[in-house]
Amino acid sequence: MAARPGGHNLAVMNGPKEKVLTLDTMNACVKRVEYAVRGPIGVKKPFTEVIRANIGDAHAMGQKPITFLRQVLALCVHPDLLNSPDFPEDAKRRAESILQACGGHSLGAYSNSSGIQPIREHVAQYIQRRDGGIPADPNNIFLSTGASDAIVTVLKLLVAGEGRCRTGVLIPIPQYPLYSAALAELNAVQVDYYLDEDRAWALDVAELRRALCQARGHCRPRALCIINPGNPTGQVQTRECIEAVIRFAFEEQLFLMADEVYQDNVYAEGSQFHSFKKVLMEMGPPYSTQQELASFHSISKGYMGECGLRGGYVEVVNMDPAVQQQMQKMMSVRLCPPLPGQAVLDMVVSPPEPSDPSFTQFQAEKQAVLADLAAKAKLTEKVFNAVPGIRCNPVQGAMYSFPRIELPPRAIQRAKELGLAPDMFFCLRLLEETGICVVPGSGFGQREGTYHFRMTILPAAEKLRPLLEKLSQFHAKFTREYS
């Protein structure tokens, strides 16, 4: 088993060799991926604390976990605790029933690739309740490693063709950059449709049509992604809008992908979450029987904010059964989604009932988080809109404001000299001078010549107001500096 000595010596004597894997030789699609959200950090300057208002990471910003979720999860992790008097009976019952469905009664066993079967059934029941009784089939539900995982899986199925036949996927601008990143990686064509900032980031079918027609010249558009409530834009779509989008998708033969991970995060009066599934079904045939849809949900957002556990699901509707089998196969290669995330998803879709001992506390904690977020959404809008040069649409839902900022021409000039997007330049300076970390609008996409940033509404209430004010003051100072 000795190496061929000649070749060996030759190689050694040739001195330093090229690496196999370099920027030049690596996957070009991966190289094209951009992902701005986890932004710039590592700056030391005149502030005591970096406030990471850049990502929707509720617990990191001080939000407490919901007690019931953690009690049950602890019991599942360490079943010796089932004998402890310190846990309510319903938490114990729940943990026992989850463990019952796990191999060897352990969260350490693999589950089915599509998730633990009773949890899929609970998800189906949740959807049915949410959608006013419209049935959901557990076999159409696939648990996932957060929503991102499921979104990428569905996009992966859709990618085909070369050159002018490459798959195009319509995504909103501004968008959550998972979409652009996944499309770049999969070598699909990103087709931008713009949300209408002047109408509170409304989605206009005429704009969808424009984007589609233009795209048909150079690719084959096959899917339409919607984020509702919007990330980073915070709008909540009306029922009428959703109907119009579904009609459009149906007419134009587009697979619909509805990113509905903020379905519990609706704050504005008069706004209400309507699921694409429900609207689709209520529209009746041929929509309800033919329009293909995948809807995504997650345990990372809502009132629970359990990002670190990586749990979520996708429900597919009217998917070709043979394709659905292929999706199942794809998921089996990665074995299974993490079981702690599956367990917490179970509680989210099937929370304590009024007769359960944990009900009161659970509801109180949930409502407190949501009420707090609603207040912070309102405060954010109010403070920003009082500032000259900043204009912020209502944060109807989700967890972010995406205010538009005016930047003076000299700042834009200076940014160009530095090779930075102007709003990136603004955000970097903001971070350096105040410790506030937000994400420039250019990371999400925006109309040419407009500038924004995304800031979460997650900082604790007592910190948020000073934060908003500091940011507003910085904008004024920045504007003066470059005027």
Added chain:
Amino acid sequence: MAARPGGHNLAVMNGPKEKVLTLDTMNACVKRVEYAVRGPIGVKKPFTEVIRANIGDAHAMGQKPITFLRQVLALCVHPDLLNSPDFPEDAKRRAESILQACGGHSLGAYSNSSGIQPIREHVAQYIQRRDGGIPADPNNIFLSTGASDAIVTVLKLLVAGEGRCRTGVLIPIPQYPLYSAALAELNAVQVDYYLDEDRAWALDVAELRRALCQARGHCRPRALCIINPGNPTGQVQTRECIEAVIRFAFEEQLFLMADEVYQDNVYAEGSQFHSFKKVLMEMGPPYSTQQELASFHSISKGYMGECGLRGGYVEVVNMDPAVQQQMQKMMSVRLCPPLPGQAVLDMVVSPPEPSDPSFTQFQAEKQAVLADLAAKAKLTEKVFNAVPGIRCNPVQGAMYSFPRIELPPRAIQRAKELGLAPDMFFCLRLLEETGICVVPGSGFGQREGTYHFRMTILPAAEKLRPLLEKLSQFHAKFTREYS
């Protein structure tokens, strides 16, 4: 925002339309993926219990979790328990230090995409201890969602080119089918090198060279994957063999991928785990300074078997820093690996010390699992080799036997009529008649005309012997039936 009425009516009146996503229009690479391990199930027949000896799922087969791991994880999940007298002090200290490193002191926060920094440091210290003091750099360590996730990430970086310039990746045959599945999905070329069954599945550099030369005619081979200890083949590579493989990779400009997830699972006397990293470093320059290597580890195997938590890591060595940045970026798109898996990885790489209260129990539990597995490895080999028509190499390591079975020509004929691989036919009949679920060798690859199955050594000791005997009897009966 009304839909264009003309188009709409037209579509409705045209009756049932084609689905957007069908087998014909979907991603052709995904369609080509095969993944056999999570095998056929759903058979009702004359047995009381299906024994799932098909996947390496220790807890599902009755192995108990290691107490310390679960105590600390429960404390992390539900920190109220830190006040409980029922947990040892070192478990509490550990949980506190893990939570300290989490955003908001919660497992519900996102971590850095490459994992919690102190855990990366502990992994580096673990590697350094394992490798006799050879240093490891935490910045070269990326935590992952099980090893599969990291393996796919590295493969993804390597994929480039079209036609005859497509990336080729050498993988062992038999292989763990994650490799073939990932390569199919990424549209890379799978280059098979055969392990030598007659020499206990040894890896022969001459065979590597044959495979490489042949592949160079139709693709550009850029990476070499090694699974050590072997899955499904159970061999443990000698140090000499590893040196020869490294020389070969260096000479031939191949990126090395070492799947070392069974590094704790070595049973045979005289066998010892040598990490590729250690051997590479000890070989000195130019190997130690130039040869690119990625080594993978997981919490799913070893003595802990925490599959459901999905934890693992990859260490990269001599990777181009610019490529490493790209890898970091790719990982950030998926946000972060699940935190419970990260936490348990921390304990695996940094277990209780002799002075800690949990040390004795931890060591006792760990040794009991490993001793039990070693006994079952030996038993499996012994029972199978006593049966005419079955030949089983020593299970030196990992968790599987991969015995070769003789199948009578009439059985092969019958399988062909049914459109099944002959060993698939055998395994299906075995499942139907005995409830024993194993995976046919054709799911892993094998030399043309040979037949095998993979069976885990995980069933409880008292079940394993009757299981092996039942299987052997079935083989005899099957042989008679088709002779």
